[in-house]
Amino acid sequence: MIGIAERGAFLRHRHRLSWAESVPWIAAVAAFFLFPSYETLGAQVLIMVLFALSLDLILGYAGIISLGHAAFFGIGAYTAGILSAQGWGEPISGLVLAAIVAGIAGFISGWAILRTTGLTLLMLTLCFAELLREIANEQEHYTGGDDGLRGIRMDPIFGVFEFDLFGETAYLYCLAVLFIMFVVARAIVHSPFGQSLTGIRENIRRMHAVGAPVHLKLVTIYAISAAMAGVAGALLAQTTEYVGLTVLSFIRSGDVLIVIILGGFGRLYGAFIGAPLYMVLQDQLAKQSPEYWLFGIGLVLVVVVMFAPRGVLGLLEDLGARFRRDSR
Amino acid sequence: MTALALETRALSKNFGALPVAQAIDFRLASGARHALIGPNGAGKTTFINLITGALKPSSGSVHLAGADVTALSQAARVKRGIARTFQINQLYRGLSVLENVCMAIAERTGAARAMFRPIGRRGEVIDEALAILELLSLGDDADRLIRELPYGRQRLVEIAIALGLKPRVLLLDEPAAGVPTAESHVLLDVIESLPAEIAMLIIEHDMDVVFRFAREITVLVAGEVLVVGTPSEIAANERVREVYLGKKTRHG
Ligand SMILES: Nc1ncnc2c1ncn2[C@@H]1O[C@H](COP(=O)(O)OP(=O)(O)OP(=O)(O)O)[C@@H](O)[C@H]1O
Numbered sequence: 001m002i003g004i005a006e007r008g009a010f011l012r013h014r015h016r017l018s019w020a021e022s023v024p025w026i027a028a029v030a031a032f033f034l035f036p037s038y039e040t041l042g043a044q045v046l047i048m049v050l051f052a053l054s055l056d057l058i059l060g061y062a063g064i065i066s067l068g069h070a071a072f073f074g075i076g077a078y079t080a081g082i083l084s085a086q087g088w089g090e091p092i093s094g095l096v097l098a099a100i101v102a103g104i105a106g107f108i109s110g111w112a113i114l115r116t117t118g119l120t121l122l123m124l125t126l127c128f129a130e131l132l133r134e135i136a137n138e139q140e141h142y143t144g145g146d147d148g149l150r151g152i153r154m155d156p157i158f159g160v161f162e163f164d165l166f167g168e169t170a171y172l173y174c175l176a177v178l179f180i181m182f183v184v185a186r187a188i189v190h191s192p193f194g195q196s197l198t199g200i201r202e203n204i205r206r207m208h209a210v211g212a213p214v215h216l217k218l219v220t221i222y223a224i225s226a227a228m229a230g231v232a233g234a235l236l237a238q239t240t241e242y243v244g245l246t247v248l249s250f251i252r253s254g255d256v257l258i259v260i261i262l263g264g265f266g267r268l269y270g271a272f273i274g275a276p277l278y279m280v281l282q283d284q285l286a287k288q289s290p291e292y293w294l295f296g297i298g299l300v301l302v303v304v305v306m307f308a309p310r311g312v313l314g315l316l317e318d319l320g321a322r323f324r325r326d327s328r
Numbered sequence: 329m330t331a332l333a334l335e336t337r338a339l340s341k342n343f344g345a346l347p348v349a350q351a352i353d354f355r356l357a358s359g360a361r362h363a364l365i366g367p368n369g370a371g372k373t374t375f376i377n378l379i380t381g382a383l384k385p386s387s388g389s390v391h392l393a394g395a396d397v398t399a400l401s402q403a404a405r406v407k408r409g410i411a412r413t414f415q416i417n418q419l420y421r422g423l424s425v426l427e428n429v430c431m432a433i434a435e436r437t438g439a440a441r442a443m444f445r446p447i448g449r450r451g452e453v454i455d456e457a458l459a460i461l462e463l464l465s466l467g468d469d470a471d472r473l474i475r476e477l478p479y480g481r482q483r484l485v486e487i488a489i490a491l492g493l494k495p496r497v498l499l500l501d502e503p504a505a506g507v508p509t510a511e512s513h514v515l516l517d518v519i520e521s522l523p524a525e526i527a528m529l530i531i532e533h534d535m536d537v538v539f540r541f542a543r544e545i546t547v548l549v550a551g552e553v554l555v556v557g558t559p560s561e562i563a564a565n566e567r568v569r570e571v572y573l574g575k576k577t578r579h580g
């Protein structure tokens with residue numbers, strides 16, 4: 001039994017930082033110095049982390065399953081890309097605009113589809129992304145269609161840091177943006193609003209019964225998540241100076257879903273484990289067998305879902321808990 | 329006379345061809361202690377769902393404190409002081425008891441709109457939740473997850489969440505359902521100790537409880553109000569005995 005004064009201490013202190021939270025950031029900075037020749041790949045990993053983090057907000061917290069999250073990634077990528085190709089190369093304003101446009105798209109589409117649930121919702125998210133891909137394909141004049149958008153030229157960040165060939169600036173730029181986005185995401189999930197998203201996931205009927213504006217909350221987090229996905233897309237456009245139709249593809253939506261399932265959803269840091277794991281796995285399997293690598297991914301996914309339903313992060317947490325028990 | 333806290337006028341609902349609420353006229357005064365009884369499938373839970381707005385009526389209207397709320401959402405009705413418990417637990421099973429109650433309080437006070445300040449810094453929400461838990465002798469369970477709690481205590485959390493909404497009208501759908509008789513007195517003691525100004529409607533099958541608690545009883549049969557009266561009137565009513573009470577009651 002706990003003392004009366006300590007009741008609720010876990011809730012009062014849950015938002016406090018723990019030392020373990022510094023690990024992924026230390027790793028990301030260390031990687032910059034340890035693997036200088038992999039910075040371009042590293043930036044891609046960071047972008048995937050951000051994209052997966054945005055999905056975690058809706059999937060892991062609010063319980064919205066989406067098969068079309070690439071829609072917002074793509075909107076962000078094209079917004080930043082077109083802006084630059086039209087002559088506006090300042091990166092930060094490109095990111096902000098991408099976030100706004102993707103956020104608005106998330107708000108409007110979310111308003112329309114988030115009254116549905118389950119399979120219907122899944123299909124609608126998918127349709128929305130496919131629809132956008134078709135539009136991007138049609139509007140060749142702006143998007144470059146199948147050939148992709150070229151002519152993106154980025155100005156130096158803050159007018160100082162030039163994007164270099166080795167991707168050093170790109171890596172640090174992505175890391176800085178990811179960090180800012182993470183701070184926002186972390187604040188949201190620990191807030192009363194974030195808590196009520198968990199409530200929607202846990203029991204939507206009860207949520208209505210306590211008078212929560214469920215639809216508004218869902219649309220709000222959907223828009224925030226969309227904006228964040230848009231920033232990830234914009235980072236890709238800006239750091240690779242290219243946008244292809246694949247930014248909107250079903251495969252990209254599927255990739256990010258796999259990343260967050262592998263890493264573990266509903267805990268923010270799942271994205272940090274899932275993204276590098278998935279990208280390394282993909283890379284290795286594709287090297288081993290260019291034909292059957294997807295089969296390998298599928299197999300890993302099945303094993304994770306069956307034996308570690310809370311993802312690799314969940315597995316680590318369980319191991320950590322056991323270790324602490326044993327060492328007592 | 330005291331104002332009506334809740335009123336329904338000719339409230340009707342059909343599920344396809346099945347009428348589950350037939351022109352129900354119902355009145356609940358402020359501070360009322362009212363019981364709704366009727367056989368299984370009579371439409372009692374449906375009636376609560378119509379009042380709270382979880383279901384849309386086929387026709388008729390619902391009034392809270394004199395205002396027509398028929399067109400309002402569930403959330404808007406909760407804001408006007410209506411709260412309910414569920415016949416089958418509807419809790420956040422993966423969250424702690426404390427968080428369950430905080431959820432209701434945060435919605436009521438508007439704290440739930442805040443996006444950046446952590447809930448842990450919302451001392452007033454947490455303290456209020458702890459006070460409610462203390463009142464229901466759930467204090468020691470505050471940090472436990474719902475799914476680790478015995479069913480009887482989970483039923484108490486149902487009530488705790490409703491109290492977190494500071495209701496003027498409280499609808500209790502079989503609060504002791506699924507709880508062994510030996511433990512159900514805890515729940516009933518709690519319900520009897522609630523503030524007198526809350527108007528309460530309780531659905532209950534145990535006649536001893538009904539007669540102990542209620543000052544007025546409505547008998548619902550096949551979606552229709554059979555009779556409304558004081559406990560003694562109901563106990564003496566021939567038709568009620570025929571369709572519902574049978575020979576079970578000792579209060580005849
Ligand atoms: N969503 C629904 N769709 C169709 N029929 C329903 C629905 N909900 C309830 N019913 C039917 O409506 C009738 C009334 O159900 P309700 O749950 O209101 O009864 P009740 O009086 O609460 O019964 P109990 O004492 O068993 O809780 C039942 O015949 C039930 O099968």
Ligand SMILES: [Mg+2]
Pocket residue numbers: 372373374415501
């Ligand atoms: Mg019922």
